[in-house]
Amino acid sequence: MRDVAIIGVGHTKFGKWETKTAVELFAEAALQAMEDAGVEGKEIEALFVGSALPDFGEGQAMINVHCTSELGLGQIPSTRFEGACASSTVAIRDAHMWVASGEFDVVLVGGTERVLPMGTPLATRTFAMAMHAVSEVPAGLTFPGVFALVAMLYSKTYGIPLEKLREKMAHVSVQNHRHGALNPLAQFYRKYGDLKVEDVLGSRMVCDPLTLLDCCPFSDGAAALVLCAAEKARKYTDTPVYILGTGQGTGGAMGRFGEELIRPPSRVMSARMALKKSGLEPKDIQILELHDCFTPAEIIALEGMGFFEWGKAADAVEDGQVDIGGKIPTNMSGGLIGKGHPIGATGASQVCMIVEQMRGNAPKGNQVDPVPETGMTDTMGGSFGTLSHIVLGRSRR
Amino acid sequence: MRDVAIIGVGHTKFGKWETKTAVELFAEAALQAMEDAGVEGKEIEALFVGSALPDFGEGQAMINVHCTSELGLGQIPSTRFEGACASSTVAIRDAHMWVASGEFDVVLVGGTERVLPMGTPLATRTFAMAMHAVSEVPAGLTFPGVFALVAMLYSKTYGIPLEKLREKMAHVSVQNHRHGALNPLAQFYRKYGDLKVEDVLGSRMVCDPLTLLDCCPFSDGAAALVLCAAEKARKYTDTPVYILGTGQGTGGAMGRFGEELIRPPSRVMSARMALKKSGLEPKDIQILELHDCFTPAEIIALEGMGFFEWGKAADAVEDGQVDIGGKIPTNMSGGLIGKGHPIGATGASQVCMIVEQMRGNAPKGNQVDPVPETGMTDTMGGSFGTLSHIVLGRSRR
Numbered sequence: 001m002r003d004v005a006i007i008g009v010g011h012t013k014f015g016k017w018e019t020k021t022a023v024e025l026f027a028e029a030a031l032q033a034m035e036d037a038g039v040e041g042k043e044i045e046a047l048f049v050g051s052a053l054p055d056f057g058e059g060q061a062m063i064n065v066h067c068t069s070e071l072g073l074g075q076i077p078s079t080r081f082e083g084a085c086a087s088s089t090v091a092i093r094d095a096h097m098w099v100a101s102g103e104f105d106v107v108l109v110g111g112t113e114r115v116l117p118m119g120t121p122l123a124t125r126t127f128a129m130a131m132h133a134v135s136e137v138p139a140g141l142t143f144p145g146v147f148a149l150v151a152m153l154y155s156k157t158y159g160i161p162l163e164k165l166r167e168k169m170a171h172v173s174v175q176n177h178r179h180g181a182l183n184p185l186a187q188f189y190r191k192y193g194d195l196k197v198e199d200v201l202g203s204r205m206v207c208d209p210l211t212l213l214d215c216c217p218f219s220d221g222a223a224a225l226v227l228c229a230a231e232k233a234r235k236y237t238d239t240p241v242y243i244l245g246t247g248q249g250t251g252g253a254m255g256r257f258g259e260e261l262i263r264p265p266s267r268v269m270s271a272r273m274a275l276k277k278s279g280l281e282p283k284d285i286q287i288l289e290l291h292d293c294f295t296p297a298e299i300i301a302l303e304g305m306g307f308f309e310w311g312k313a314a315d316a317v318e319d320g321q322v323d324i325g326g327k328i329p330t331n332m333s334g335g336l337i338g339k340g341h342p343i344g345a346t347g348a349s350q351v352c353m354i355v356e357q358m359r360g361n362a363p364k365g366n367q368v369d370p371v372p373e374t375g376m377t378d379t380m381g382g383s384f385g386t387l388s389h390i391v392l393g394r395s396r397r
Numbered sequence: 398m399r400d401v402a403i404i405g406v407g408h409t410k411f412g413k414w415e416t417k418t419a420v421e422l423f424a425e426a427a428l429q430a431m432e433d434a435g436v437e438g439k440e441i442e443a444l445f446v447g448s449a450l451p452d453f454g455e456g457q458a459m460i461n462v463h464c465t466s467e468l469g470l471g472q473i474p475s476t477r478f479e480g481a482c483a484s485s486t487v488a489i490r491d492a493h494m495w496v497a498s499g500e501f502d503v504v505l506v507g508g509t510e511r512v513l514p515m516g517t518p519l520a521t522r523t524f525a526m527a528m529h530a531v532s533e534v535p536a537g538l539t540f541p542g543v544f545a546l547v548a549m550l551y552s553k554t555y556g557i558p559l560e561k562l563r564e565k566m567a568h569v570s571v572q573n574h575r576h577g578a579l580n581p582l583a584q585f586y587r588k589y590g591d592l593k594v595e596d597v598l599g600s601r602m603v604c605d606p607l608t609l610l611d612c613c614p615f616s617d618g619a620a621a622l623v624l625c626a627a628e629k630a631r632k633y634t635d636t637p638v639y640i641l642g643t644g645q646g647t648g649g650a651m652g653r654f655g656e657e658l659i660r661p662p663s664r665v666m667s668a669r670m671a672l673k674k675s676g677l678e679p680k681d682i683q684i685l686e687l688h689d690c691f692t693p694a695e696i697i698a699l700e701g702m703g704f705f706e707w708g709k710a711a712d713a714v715e716d717g718q719v720d721i722g723g724k725i726p727t728n729m730s731g732g733l734i735g736k737g738h739p740i741g742a743t744g745a746s747q748v749c750m751i752v753e754q755m756r757g758n759a760p761k762g763n764q765v766d767p768v769p770e771t772g773m774t775d776t777m778g779g780s781f782g783t784l785s786h787i788v789l790g791r792s793r794r
Binding site: 001021023047052053055056058059060061062064065066068069073074075076077078079080081082083084090094097098100101102103126127129130132133134137248249250251252253256265266269270381382385386 | 398418420444449450452453455456457458459461462463465466470471472473474475476477478479480481487491494495497498499500523526527529530531534645646647648649650653662663666667778779782783
């Protein structure tokens with residue numbers, strides 16, 4: 001199969017959008033990506049859109065159709081992917097396949113979501129539908145509950161007292177908010193930049209042991225990419241970023257995970273698949289954007305992807321090993337916690353943020369130096385229901 | 398790219414399922430398809446599931462995850478496609494690409510939906526979300542309304558008085574109910590087998606000029622297929638059916654169609670794409686399963702796919718040209734009207750029905766003789782938002 005390059009990226013500000021629908025947000029990000037790539041609408045051969053619950057958010061199913069129409073792209077094939085929070089990563093993986101196979105040369109892919117109009121109670125309830133409707137939702141489980149359980153199990157399994165673990169978790173929040181505060185596209189731009197561990201520990205309890213500052217916010221926003229067959233990428237850009245490998249793994253009802261809840265096989269399998277495809281190992285990856293929907297989520301993601309031994313990432317975060325200058329700089333965009341989490345847009349946003357790092361275009365203070373050669377994203381949908389990973393590089397394999 | 402074969406099919410009865418969830422219905426169809434193919438779970442490399450609104454139907458988003466888990470397929474990549482009524486055709490088209498590209502050898506694909514627990518008012522309201530949420534839904538438009546407009550425009554455009562057109566439309570209902578009554582998998586098995594044109598005209602008015610018998614029912618059900626690289630298909634079956642070509646086209650808000658509402662460009666583009674890929678023309682296709690959600694839908698589908706001149710299919714239906722022995726036998730399964738329409742399952746069901754015809758396994762009275770060599774499906778999601786077509790053959794290209 002052919003190599004595939006990212007030749008353009010677009011990204012709305014994440015946060016509260018009162019005046020645009022999810023379709024309009026997608027169009028804004030997509031037009032930016034097309035302009036960035038120097039691609040005209042008539043060159044786009046297909047559209048791939050990730051969106052988790054646009055029907056609940058705005059009463060719009062088949063959102064891909066109206067994104068296509070809004071952009072004036074004619075009758076080109078256009079497909080919606082729903083994989084909860086991993087919706088647009090799955091869309092990117094699929095778009096990659098259609099270009100890699102030789103079927104299309106230039107396609108547009110991204111994600112969009114408008115969550116805030118629902119309000120927190122309805123948003124919490126609707127997003128919980130990404131868990132098992134028969135066993136988990138009736139038990140009253142929501143996503144803060146899932147990651148509270150993750151923290152409790154992590155504490156017990158690795159013998160880290162919960163109060164100690166909470167401090168380590170708080171470092172995730174502090175670092176990601178610090179990065180988000182420097183990112184003009186972030187929901188918390190210029191906010192929470194000087195958060196302290198004590199602030200996180202002392203903020204309002206949401207679901208023991210998670211406080212409000214352990215949680216990512218609900219957000220509105222969109223992100224988009226133009227993908228192109230690698231051999232044609234130089235026609236459009238001097239700074240292509242290549243998709244070196246993708247992975248996707250599937251979970252199930254949480255009850256089936258048992259003790260593996262903190263090392264979900266769906267993540268391990270997907271990350272390994274993406275790395276294997278790329279011919280790389282964790283030691284070869286220079287930056288990460290990963291799914292920190294709650295602080296313990298970042299810790300177990302670092303381990304599940306193979307960047308730290310089981311039970312060691314909480315210490316590593318506290319030691320600054322995932323900050324700039326550390327072993328593996330992570331979530332320089334602010335991550336879900338600092339940048340925001342417009343569900344279906346998050347995966348595409350993660351890839352956009354890696355591309356900007358690889359172009360040396362990340363915000364001052366967040367740019368890794370020297371400009372990274374490789375990077376990887378991790379996106380999780382549901383309670384480890386869908387994991388998807390993308391490995392990116394400035395050079396072809 | 399490689400040729401791809403269908404080596405197994407599975408299909409629940411369509412109708413009212415009180416005792417199974419959409420996940421369980423999918424598992425039933427999938428296990429049938431795997432047994433039919435002689436494929437074990439460990440051989441399945443990926444799962445592709447079409448489902449339109451499982452979150453509204455049963456509070457289950459990410460239904461693909463729980464289908465994978467229910468089937469014990471481990472962590473294999475599993476993706477949900479939402480394209481309203483075309484959800485599973487889009488899933489099949491995508492699954493085909495992943496096998497054709499060489500990435501996977503054996504995959505499982507299908508669709509599932511449980512609509513009836515919602516009841517007609519909620520189902521009508523939720524499915525209307527596949528139209529444009531900003532302009533069409535607030536105008537009060539529902540799908541019966543869309544096809545009432547289609548009938549009115551067809552009458553006006555081609556100068557066929559509405560009362561005459563209603564009689565021609567009624568022939569669609571009579572034929573498809575007659576076929577459905579012979580199909581044990583159909584919702585209306587052994588019902589409405591001897592319907593008369595007068596019965597259709599005289600049944601309860603739903604949306605002028607459409608009566609109840611001009612409309613397909615809401616249904617629960619699932620259908621699934623096992624796809625395999627063609628070169629390996631003979632290992633599993635003596636009767637592979639090959640996917641010769643697929644197509645997909647995109648519409649938009651109906652207002653943008655204008656006079657083209659009765660010849661939607663999304664269908665024309667998609668059907669041509671599928672036929673071109675297969676190297677065939679309409680004259681080469683021997684049977685059809687197409688999207689007769691309402692009687693005028695069948696008429697305009699026959700024209701949009703290129704089987705009759707614009708404005709001529711209504712007469713053709715009345716003349717028996719789409720019945721067995723006619724120019725192009727259509728919807729021998731009963732179609733959506735006679736077999737039922739579990740939204741996300743319909744596309745996969747259409748392909749299953751063509752495969753059974755090509756194996757000579759269709760129900761007595763519905764089997765085309767001699768056994769057809771080629772066939773084609775047409776599935777429409779939303780108000781022509783997504784059209785997708787699949788061309789099938791007993792021989793490789």
